[in-house]
Amino acid sequence: MSNNQKVILIGDGAVGSAYAFALVNQGIGHELGILDVDKNRTEGDALDLRHALPFLSPKKVYSAEYSDCADADIICITAGTAQKPGETRLDLVTRNLKILKSIIDSVMATGFDGIFLLAANPVDILTYATYKWSGFPAERVIGSGTSLDTARLRQTLAEKINIEAGSVHGYVLGEHGDTGFIAWSNIRIGNLPIEKWIPDFTDQAKEDFRVAVRDAAYSIIEKKGSTSYGVASALARITRAIFRNENAVLPVSAYMDGSHYGIEDVYLGTPAVIGREGINTIAEVPLNEKEKAELTHSANTLKKIIADSFTPLNK
Known part of the structure; x- marks a missing residue:
């Protein structure tokens, strides 16, 4: 693994943007790329986060493409459809698996060889799917879990x-x-x-x-x-x-x-x-x-x- 301390965040919704802010605010990592199907949102979030840097510590923050995953240390996946009122996390399985499969295929095509960190729900099942689809050793596929x-x-x-x-x-x-x-x-x-x-x-x-x-x-x-x-x-x-x-x-x-x-x-x-x-x-x-x-x-x-x-x- 490289030691760039580089994170690529995939999924710039409520959880993803809060995670990005936490990384910037806590001075975690040296580089943060944000990737989402909504390119305007990632560009806006990256610009907004960069404006916080003068109050914090230096970091490279930008709107990313899948090609940026190649030398990342951590791919954090928060992408997926939201849990609706009255719906359990397990109800999310079918539609979020389809999203995840596309993401994993795109990431693996870049030669990524770091750590997957999953938070999309149902997280235990999607983490298992990432482990199977990526072919990575289990210790490098982690879910936010409990x-x-x-x-x-x-x-x-x-x-x-x-x-x-x-x-x-x-x-x-x-x-x-x-x-x-x-x-x-x-x-x-x-x-x-x-x-x-x-x-x-x-x-x-x-x-x-x-x-x-x-x-x-x-x-x-x-x-x-x-x-x-x-x-x-x-x-x-x-x-x-x-x-x-x-x-x-x-x-x-x-x-x-x-x-x-x-x-x-x-x-x-x-x-x-x-x-x-x-x-x-x-x-x-x-x-x-x-x-x-x-x-x-x-x-x-x-x-x-x-x-x-x-x-x-x-x-």
């Missing part, structure tokens, strides 16, 4: 007990979607289990909390049409970990090859060590029996979608 879900968990829990969110440790695992779940057995706040902070935290209360975290996206979509800032910040964090070779433990959508959780041939949200080459290793979370069953259910849900919809992936 990074946003985990952030929502930590922030919501922090607000509940009036604690700073950075002191809340734990993960949402599995699908970025309806079958994702909170691994309550591993939640720690200031290194203390959740029961030390909320003694009356019943199973029903935990389930109500899970539903609130899971459905946060639906509430935001209903109110403003789309989610953007949270996932864009998650993508920026993953990008920073790659460029700075941080070996940071982050919850992402990673490929299960059978050596972790007893699950294989599917992408799932799990903590993983992220560095310059992508996913260095999966940080498997110890789960109780109930949580193991929930993770297996999440994997099987995604596998069924793959089996029903992705015959071309298995050829």
